[in-house]
Amino acid sequence: MTKDELIALWEDHTRFEFETRDTDATMATMVANPYVNHVPTLTGGVGQDQLRRFYKYHFIGGNPPDTSLTPVSRTVGEDQIVDEMIFSFTHTSMIDWMLPGVSPTGRRVEIALVAIVKFRDGKVAHEHIYWDQASVLVQIGLIDPANLPVAGVEAARKVLNPELPSNVLMSDAWKTSEGRPL
Numbered sequence: 001m002t003k004d005e006l007i008a009l010w011e012d013h014t015r016f017e018f019e020t021r022d023t024d025a026t027m028a029t030m031v032a033n034p035y036v037n038h039v040p041t042l043t044g045g046v047g048q049d050q051l052r053r054f055y056k057y058h059f060i061g062g063n064p065p066d067t068s069l070t071p072v073s074r075t076v077g078e079d080q081i082v083d084e085m086i087f088s089f090t091h092t093s094m095i096d097w098m099l100p101g102v103s104p105t106g107r108r109v110e111i112a113l114v115a116i117v118k119f120r121d122g123k124v125a126h127e128h129i130y131w132d133q134a135s136v137l138v139q140i141g142l143i144d145p146a147n148l149p150v151a152g153v154e155a156a157r158k159v160l161n162p163e164l165p166s167n168v169l170m171s172d173a174w175k176t177s178e179g180r181p182l
Helices: 003-018 023-029 048-064 132-139 153-160 170-176
Strands: 030-038 043-046 068-076 080-090 108-122 123-131
Touching: 003 023, 003 048, 003 068, 003 080, 003 108, 003 123, 003 132, 023 030, 023 048, 030 048, 043 048, 068 153, 080 153, 108 153, 123 132, 132 153
Parallel strands: 030 123
Antiparallel strands: 030 043, 068 080, 080 108, 108 123
């Protein structure tokens, strides 16, 4: 596949997941034995049957109506795409794949998310999806960041705006190096 074909297929796949919410169309973009792993929560599946079940009952239908993806960067190789994006939603429904067992909180969540997508034989072969689960848990109120080295929405906002402050979580340590020779 050309790089443009990889991009078109991946964009179709995500459109079927998040816009049209069509499990059959999503599965049609994938190889006979696909693999998806949402790394922080170990959710996804291996093979058409597991993945169809996962998509139909725990992913596509479970994403809140205001779910959105904001592209940040994309790297395209010969048979792989790495997408960096901001994933946003209001926690108004059970999101089994990201927050298994957590009842809706009604809180807004914005996180940086990275998808590593491998292609084979003109289809999606596997997806490895990464995000900072602590940031999600801070934003829905399950973790108090006051005494922990974790960030909430500011982590996603820093991805979009590099001018936002760095080293906030290590502020005391950061002060110890002020004025020291570089």
